[in-house]
Amino acid sequence: MLLRIVSILFPLFSLTALGYFVGKRMRPDLSHANKLNMDVFVPALVFAALANKEFRIADFGALGVATLIVVVGSGLVGWLLARQAGVAPKTFVPPMMFNNCGNLGLPLSVLAFGDAALAPAVVMFMVSNLLHFSFGAWLLDHRIKLWTVWKVPSVLATLLGLAVGIAGVQVWPPLMLAIKMLGDIAIPLMLFALGVRLTDSRISSIGLGLYSAVARPVAGMLLALGVLLVFDLPPQQQALMLVFGALPPAVLNYIFAERYHQEPEAVASMVLIGNVAAVLFLPIALAMVLP
Structure with missing residues (x-):
């Protein structure tokens, strides 16, 4: 079991570590590559998964609702913990609420459970992503217009793929193949860019970072276990739900905190320490779900 978990996680952490090493040594500017990934490659990955003739939305309705409950529940737990610790909820809640289901979640799902896990993993990613670009942005700036969320390329790709x-x-097979080829770029670039992005993070709040590094996956897994008592999901989706709960904070939380001037250094500490702590929590989650 240990060897199997290591073989699943090694590609993820090795690509991320390579990105971190290259980021430290070469200081590459990946701003254009990241924009291409978010605006082209990830939407292609999402569209290809949802427009697949084998994808049936009815099979993932319960999973979408369960994911919504875990995300919102994590936010409520984050709000309670922030009040108890005397931390600004706007700083603490988003990293608790929005996990790294893109950079880590998608590749981890495929490596652990096979290609068939990509579609449900994309559904979970899009539920979290839609909330992050709407409620998450509004939480930091109440002037945000929620109805404009459809303009986000990955959200638009979701709507088109579902339609x-x-x-x-x-879809004409050669065209679908071209879209899939674009989507295949997204996952390794996500992991590499995650490593590079972490080199920009600064640990200014070690205590807060450690606090959230434990609270985020523990709360997520407990909520996932609670949800699984209510929703009768297929075995693969149950496993994906528990792994989803164990994921660390998304790097996008730092980008949002920087954009809206919400203690970005503190959020950076939460993101960096949380992703390092994933080395401990993801093996625990995998050990609980792998046969």
């Missing part, structure tokens, strides 16, 4: 899948439209 094509529900309508039963068969």
Whole structure:
């Protein structure tokens, strides 16, 4: 079991570590690559997964609702912990609420459970992503117009993919292959860029970082276990839900905190220490779900 967990996690952490090493030594500017990933490659990955003729939205309705409950529940737990610790909720809640289900979650799902896990993992990613770009942004700036969230490329790709899948439209195979090839760029670039991005993080609040590094996966896994008592999900989706709960804070939390001037250094500490702590918590989650 230990060897199997290491073989699953090694590609993830090795690519991230490579990105961190390259970021430290070469200081590459990945701003354009990251923009391409978020605006082209990730939307292609999402569209290809949802527009697939084997994708049936009815099979993932309960999973979407369960994911929503875990995300919102994590935010409520984060708010309670922030009040108890005397930390600004706007600083603490987003990293608790929005995990790294893109950079780590998508590749981890495929490596651990096979290609068939990509579609449900994308559903979970899009539920979290939609909330992050709408409620998450509004939480930091109440002037945000929530209705503009459809303009986010990955959200638009979700809507188009669902429309094509529900309508039963068969995308021309060569075109679908081209879209899948674009989507295949997204995951390794996500991991590499995550490592590079972490080199920009500064640990200014070690105590807060350690506090959230434990609270985020523990609360997430407990909420996932509670949800699984209510929702009768297929075994693979149950496993994905528990792993989803164990994921560390998303790097996007730091980007949002910087954009909206919400203690970015403190959030950076939470993101950096949380992602390092994933080395401990993800093996625990995998050990609980792998047969």
